[in-house]
Amino acid sequence: MAKEKQQEFVQHLTPRDEDFSQWYTDVVLKCDLMDYTPVRGCMAIKPYGYGIWELMQQEMDARFKATGHKNVSMPMLIPESLLLKEADHVEGFAPEVAWVTQGGGEELTERLAIRPTSETIFCTMYAKWAQSWRDLPMKYNQWCSVLRWEKSTRPFLRTAEFLWQEGHTIHATPEEAQQETLAMLDVYREFCENVLAIPVYSGQKSDKEKFAGARATYSVEAMMQDGKALQTGTSHNFGTNFSEPFQIQFLDKDGALKYAHETSWGTSTRMIGAVIMTHGDERGLKLPPRIAPIQVVIVPIAAHKGGVLEACAEIAGGLKAAGIRVEVDDRDTYSAGYKFNDWEMKGVPLRLEVGPRDLEARQVTAVRRDSFEKAPLALDGLPQRIQALLAEVQRSLYEIALAFQQAHTAVARDMRELAAQVNGGYAKAMWCGERACEDAIKEQLGATSRNMPFDQTPVGDACVCCGKKADIVMYFAKAY
RNA sequence: CGAGGUGUAGCGCAGUUUGGUAGCGCGUUUGGUUCGGGACCAAAAGGUCGCAGGUUCAAAUCCUGUCACCUCGACCA
Numbered sequence: 001m002a003k004e005k006q007q008e009f010v011q012h013l014t015p016r017d018e019d020f021s022q023w024y025t026d027v028v029l030k031c032d033l034m035d036y037t038p039v040r041g042c043m044a045i046k047p048y049g050y051g052i053w054e055l056m057q058q059e060m061d062a063r064f065k066a067t068g069h070k071n072v073s074m075p076m077l078i079p080e081s082l083l084l085k086e087a088d089h090v091e092g093f094a095p096e097v098a099w100v101t102q103g104g105g106e107e108l109t110e111r112l113a114i115r116p117t118s119e120t121i122f123c124t125m126y127a128k129w130a131q132s133w134r135d136l137p138m139k140y141n142q143w144c145s146v147l148r149w150e151k152s153t154r155p156f157l158r159t160a161e162f163l164w165q166e167g168h169t170i171h172a173t174p175e176e177a178q179q180e181t182l183a184m185l186d187v188y189r190e191f192c193e194n195v196l197a198i199p200v201y202s203g204q205k206s207d208k209e210k211f212a213g214a215r216a217t218y219s220v221e222a223m224m225q226d227g228k229a230l231q232t233g234t235s236h237n238f239g240t241n242f243s244e245p246f247q248i249q250f251l252d253k254d255g256a257l258k259y260a261h262e263t264s265w266g267t268s269t270r271m272i273g274a275v276i277m278t279h280g281d282e283r284g285l286k287l288p289p290r291i292a293p294i295q296v297v298i299v300p301i302a303a304h305k306g307g308v309l310e311a312c313a314e315i316a317g318g319l320k321a322a323g324i325r326v327e328v329d330d331r332d333t334y335s336a337g338y339k340f341n342d343w344e345m346k347g348v349p350l351r352l353e354v355g356p357r358d359l360e361a362r363q364v365t366a367v368r369r370d371s372f373e374k375a376p377l378a379l380d381g382l383p384q385r386i387q388a389l390l391a392e393v394q395r396s397l398y399e400i401a402l403a404f405q406q407a408h409t410a411v412a413r414d415m416r417e418l419a420a421q422v423n424g425g426y427a428k429a430m431w432c433g434e435r436a437c438e439d440a441i442k443e444q445l446g447a448t449s450r451n452m453p454f455d456q457t458p459v460g461d462a463c464v465c466c467g468k469k470a471d472i473v474m475y476f477a478k479a480y
Numbered sequence: 481c482g483a484g485g486u487g488u489a490g491c492g493c494a495g496u497u498u499g500g501u502a503g504c505g506c507g508u509u510u511g512g513u514u515c516g517g518g519a520c521c522a523a524a525a526g527g528u529c530g531c532a533g534g535u536u537c538a539a540a541u542c543c544u545g546u547c548a549c550c551u552c553g554a555c556c557a
Binding site for chain 2: 021030036040092117150151209211217303305333336339342353356357358365446
């Protein structure tokens with residue numbers, strides 16, 4: 001009976017099959033990460049989901065500060081004239097901009113865009129703020145939401161409004177701007193690997209795939225369990241593409257008036273989707289400890305018996321004091337078995353079972369969410385043991401994800417091999433650099449160029465598409 | 481945006497073909513017995529049938545529009 005019910009319950013919770021999409025939707029809803037709202041394409045992020053985002057923010061913000069950036073806040077509304085100043089930028093974003101045309105019941109003389117991204121407003125302010133080489137670099141970041149009128153949306157992966165951070169910097173020299181662009185890309189890579197436990201391919205985008213208005217765009221690309229690519233972060237070098245139309249000029253040491261060199265870089269709540277689709281399994285979510293709002297859940301066993309709840313509270317207190325995010329599940333309406341399943345679904349990395357037998361033996365029973373390994377832990381020095389276990393779970397999640405990524409990446413030499421490879425993973429291939437080949441691959445296989453790794457050691461000499469001489473190493477995959 | 485599918489109680493569904501009193505399971509509440517992997521018994525509460533129009537004496541059911549979700553495609557930095 002109980003078994004049947006369980007099978008029925010997990011029926012849809014199965015990644016890695018043709019129902020991956022349904023599995024994803026089930027997870028975000030059942031784990032209480034978000035809910036749909038009356039606003040088309042805009043979701044409400046619930047406490048558990050937002051808690052994950054807050055931890056991501058903390059980790060990233062600390063890295064931004066450590067690399068010399070400061071946070072600011074810019075207006076949500078951007079006058080149309082500003083948006084029109086950079087031609088490629090307008091062309092790229094115009095189709096998905098929402099406009100404010102009225103205020104206080106009166107028609108506006110100039111309509112205002114709800115920001116789809118803030119390059120233009122940052123540029124406008126930088127033009128006011130930067131006068132001398134002494135003012136540079138200016139390295140600012142903002143945490144905000146942006147709005148893009150997307151045609152089709154999916155929770156966390158692509159929503160009309162989404163939370164993100166956008167860093168915008170201006171520099172005196174091209175070299176410095178390029179260094180910043182790559183440094184922030186590497187912050188993203190390190191964050192993905194060490195905090196999200198997601199391995200990524202880091203590299204440069206093709207001209208076709210680069211950001212509207214950028215001279216060069218770089219990205220970190222993750223691989224989901226269905227083999228598809230998800231771009232989890234981007235970093236752009238604008239050169240003077242924006243500083244010229246926006247007149248961001250400064251007087252340099254040599255007395256010459258020069259245009260500033262600009263960068264921007266961003267990551268969003270989409271990373272939550274990446275975490276779900278990288279680590280999740282048939283039981284639901286699997287959270288890396290570093291971003292788990294609850295790292296340890298304590299489930300009292302036979303809680304009606306004297307002393308169990310008190311012991312749980314005491315253990316929780318000790319863990320909290322050690323900086324561990326812990327919660328005691330003292331709900332009296334659910335059985336222990338129910339709670340086990342519930343917290344496994346929600347992806348809590350570690351469960352501690354505390355029952356009379358444990359207490360008698362001066363121990364708790366620890367169960368890992370990732371491996372389901374069950375082991376007794378002595379109460380003495382428990383916080384240190386838990387810290388070690390959490391670190392082990394974090395490490396293990398990354399290694400399993402890395403093994404998956406490696407196992408689903410292979411060299412493709414021709415279109416046949418490429419077709420087979422992008423069906424469930426990434427293809428590493430030689431590319432001649434022609435736009436026509438990218439277009440053909442997109443049209444015939446539904447795959448796009450993801451990025452060019454920094455390590456350009458050739459894996460052949462002929463373009464995977466046209467067969468002509470090629471010297472660019474490119475990753476191709478189907479993408480979200 | 482194109483093709484197809486779904487929308488009925490918190491969740492999962494039946495009822496729609498052929499218009500005529502709103503149903504089932506799970507969950508919830510209360511009481512009792514349980515308690516180391518989704519407990520059991522009893523009683524109770526809970527629904528604008530996605531939303532808006534229309535046809536009809538009468539609409540969950542027929543018609544039109546619209547919104548949301550799922551699948552495939554298109555588009556997308």
